[in-house]
Amino acid sequence: MASDHTRSAILAAAERLYADRGFGDVTLRDIVAEANVNLAAVNYHFGSKDELIAELFVSRSIATNRERLRELKAAEEEGGGRAPIEVILRALVGPTLRGCLGPENQRSTAARFMIRASIESVPPIRRIKNREIDHLRKFVGAMRRSLPDRSDVDIYWGLNFALAMAHHTIRESERLTKLSEGKCDLDDVEDVVARVVSVATMALTGAEATSKPAARPMAANGRLTRQDL
Amino acid sequence: MASDHTRSAILAAAERLYADRGFGDVTLRDIVAEANVNLAAVNYHFGSKDELIAELFVSRSIATNRERLRELKAAEEEGGGRAPIEVILRALVGPTLRGCLGPENQRSTAARFMIRASIESVPPIRRIKNREIDHLRKFVGAMRRSLPDRSDVDIYWGLNFALAMAHHTIRESERLTKLSEGKCDLDDVEDVVARVVSVATMALTGAEATSKPAARPMAANGRLTRQDL
DNA sequence: TTGCAATTCAAACAGTTGTATGAAACTATC
DNA sequence: GATAGTTTCATACAACTGTTTGAATTGCAA
16 A cells, blocks of 8 residues: 555545535546546445445544543543533533534535435445444443433433434534524534533433323324425 | 326335335336336326425325324414413424334334435435425424513524434434333334423423533544544 | 327437456556 | 556446337227
8 A cells, every 4th residue: 555645535535525415416436536536446445435435434433433432531530430411411412513513614524524424324324323332332331320310211312312402403404594594503513512411411310200191193194285384 | 187096006106115125226117116007107197206206205294294283273272372382392293203103013104204204315305394494483483472481592492402302213213222222112102202392391491591611622533543433 | 989188108218327347557676 | 677566547338227209008078
């Protein structure tokens, strides 16, 4: 492996194009044109298109996960093995939110790529995401230590909701801006982090049991008249 | 328009195939084979593949939205124009959750299709989703009436988080089951609805202001060593 | 029945896609 | 400076895609 030049040019070009135009309509030919390399170079260096995408996604995921664990470890060491739940949650959702939100023009290519990966789910990325469970288990452990009185089920649901709010906000940030007519300021990332952490904390420390009301009928499947939507 | 036979056969076959195998690898030829009709029939009846997908998705969205508004209207009429926030939130997330969760074997094709539409976002569907804002505004209105002291921004965030928890739970239901080793029972739909509504209610009625801690550095972009993930 | 429009059909089209090939160019080692 | 291994390159390939075409068939109305 001499200089890595072609390899990294492909990676950079691919990430930029995917970030800008999505996975759907970026072909290998687009990528090699942007990278100024030969078409065959992709298969030579990466084996296949899917492996290129996977490598791209794995790199960025590792970076985010490393940042998450760094924050988590620091917090637990400071608290003698038991970090406050808010800090754990902040370590969980902070890095992702900070990476993907913030002013448009200063949002990195990497972040825009990860947003795309979150919006348009393609097979090679889906396969990798399934492996993220081990990573999440570390946060489950920390949350258990922080809230020893909470049941496991509540912990799992709290984690699920925290990730839900973070990812959904990233994924649908445009819609939220439009719906709120700009009143929700998604460029103020730390405010977003604080909101997510606050709600997730309430979810984990709030009301003990959830009431179970009577079941409701399922949505109709029959014919329809155009009126809503 | 004589008998609609071909048309509805295509719709049914397409929905079934998309639900089972996703949008990515279902071709028009797969659909017409499943529907036992000629290849050209799709373009004759729908104009294009994208319009077929759009028609499918619009139908199901309308059904869900109608159900949502039915619940909302009933609740507001009962309360004299002012429904409790829990009931509004239940009307918002209940129909979707009930449609998409529940025991695998009794989950309808329609519901499985909508899950797919939520996981794999394809262009024709993305275009339609952007039009859903008007629909959501009706819920914003109801929430404002229910919580007149809350700021608009808080309302928007509460709505956003409610949808986040519902959609993310549907989309990542498999992962949550695996992570929790089956302890989170996603077949008990009403429990899921109750949990989402409960947390969303806390988000909307809980702590007034969110504290604003100091900013944190962004995730590193540099080289990486495989360790996490 | 005749005529006309709607529908179905087989076949082909035009374009794109990711991938493979084999020769050429390069690079570093001896 | 010859050699061996790596990397680049132009080109071809094979398959698949959504769409179109124009003729056949069908169904209904006059």
